[in-house]
Amino acid sequence: MQRLFTRTFLQNNKSIAYIAAASFLVLAMLLGISIGTVNVPIIDIIRIIGSEIFRLVPAEPIDPMQATIVMNIRLPRVILSGLVGASLAIAGAAFQGLLRNPLADPYTLGVSSGASVGAVVTLFFGISLPAAGLFTLPLFSITAAIATILFVLFFARAIDRTMRVETIILTGIIFSSFLGAFISLMIALTGEELIQIIGWLLGSVSMRGWEYIGIMFPFFIIGSLLLLLNARELNALSFGEERAQHLGVNVARRKLVVLTAGSVLTGAAVAVSGTIGFVGLVIPHLVRLLWGPDHRHLLPLSVMAGGGFLIVTDLIARTVISPTELPIGVITSLIGAPVFAVILVKRRMGRR
């Protein structure tokens, strides 16, 4: 009863939810910039950002070394991990709503593996499209992600006409394994790109710099906007496709838009940071538990919570056994899996 009351209270106060999620994101960013081998006090961060970005004249002179650390290393890293976390979380939220299953996420559906194959192929063959330039890798990743999700759905439909969620997820897992083997094959065959590919595969947001943000940002905006504009449709779709059709949703079109947008987000995230698991699974679930399943709020709140979450995770990854950096994907799984297990157990208990 207590829990019910808390939930109702939290859900009825959507503005509180937004303030809480935004505070979490800002706090995570400040901590992410502040902590490291060289600690930068939060007040200095504010002054540096104020002067470098907003061109305010600081009252006291700024330490140029601190300014370099903040502007060239920490800030881009924090923003990139924020964008990746946000993209994975909102994509996960959308996939879960569309497939009506909290176990659906870019990883279980095979989308991430698809994106990885696209990226690895690009690295392995050293492909670079002159017209796309820097965008070659994300474009290949995203294309492979979309191709994978379409293929998974096509395959799932072929074996089960009603497209039960279980079938889709099983198909996704089968594809994941298959594509994983494909990646292993390329790693075995590769020579000099080995380090590059392995490092990329483990997942990291370090030493990426501003240009990676430039690559990621347009896809993040496009993908998120498409999903946010389909929040109502996702609400209807989470009652089942037939129900959504009867409520007036153009299911075929909306489903394609959501799947494409989710794949764009996943593909772009994988392209810049490698495979980082569990964010798309845990964050939407947590947000839904706290503030309800209405996608009009679930999606933006997942963006903030997911961004903040990955920034904190990255912070832990690089500080816990400093100066060695752990792969960020390892940390997300270490945190994410137990949290997910707890949520699952609680849900089971609650149902009884």
Next chain:
Amino acid sequence: MLELNDLSGGYAGEDIVRDISFKVEEGELFGILGPNGSGKTTLLKIISGLLPNSNGELTLQGKPLTVYSSKELARVMAVLPQHTEQFFSYTVKETVSLGRYSHKKGLFQTWKENDEETVQKVMKQTGVAEFQAQYIHELSGGERQRVFLAQALAQEPEVLLLDEPTNHLDLSYQKELLDMLKKLTNERKLTVISIFHDLNLAGLYCDRILLLEKGKIVSINKPNEVLKEERIRAVYKTSIQKQYHPEVPKPQLFLIPEDQEQRKVQINESCLRITDEYISLSSEVYLKCMSSGVTGSGTGWFQTFVNRHVPKTYCCNNHLEEMSGYLRENGFDPSETIGMMTAVILEDVSYRFFEEESFSVFIVVTAGTGNAVDASSSRQHEFMQVPGTINTWVFVNGNISEEAFIQSIMTATEAKVKVLQEMNIKDRLTDTLATGTSTDSILIAATQTGEMLQYAGTATPLGKLIGHGVYTCTSTALKNYLRRGKQ
């Protein structure tokens, strides 16, 4: 409102329903019936636009269904599914509000006042307003079904399609839901097309019924025409019997279970018990009865029969309640007992067992003529509810038809009148020959086993036995009564 012309369709390449043509008018409650696998759900899915039709035409409000966009269609037609799964815990209001989706336009869809009004109105209509802040998974099956009905109604549709809406619902919710739909068709001119599993519910509520068999129309007409015994037997391949609902002129069908023939028993003297207060007869099995007793009157199945002695001064405002109380005190269940009253001394009862080759009757009569009346001039009498003075019980050890029941009553009455005439019993007021007393009661009960006896008129074997039996017993009982009067 909705018209189908030579429509065929189904799943990829295989037509499940074929050559369907019908028209549904505005405000009609239209039922679709058929055995499992007859194509009911497929037909509904084609009508709702989920499945394409391979042949023929389907028009809604004069326009082909295919010209409607998803949203346009949802504004005209709503669907209440048989069962909706919930994966995430939305609140009731959030769920109902989704029904307004089709009325929203543009990128930035705002919640307007009339949306809120509509949602509140339909939640009140369906009785879910009180738990609008609760989560749907916390509700019972019946409440949940009403939430989804509210969602469908929030679309403000003109046509509502339902797939076995009463499935999984308790009896009271079934009635509630259908009463509500009936009201909506009457008041809002909503057109309702619904699949029914239960023939009797369909018979009770539908204006017209479509009966499907193997994807084709068998019949489409008023419930009474469609639900014909022969037709339902053939389509559903089971034995049923049709009767009318006791309260409303609607057909009801009854299943006849196999191997449930009544145990063969014989009603005779051994079942009878006579005390100073009452005469009772108990049967081991239920007997099919038609009677004019105080309790258990009309037709029905009963096991115990009581003829109770009351003083001549018996007067009671609510004799039914008083009689029920009396029966209960004496260990009889009033709802299972046919109870009669008499002022006659019970010793004077006359009973006898009469036997024919394949059937028999057992007759019990208590008779008195204290307020004998000539039925032809009874208008001169003032009405007085006094305990009956000739109570006739006829137990038939045989299987008799409905008409035989009625003929038995006629035959028994005629025999009774004959006795009164022969004994020269007069109506004191008019001084003419009496035909009975003002409060006579009769009971015909049959074991419904053995030979089928179709008729009981005076010329039939059963009629002859009843006529002779009632005549004999009534004479004896009356003689006993008159002798006692002289003493």
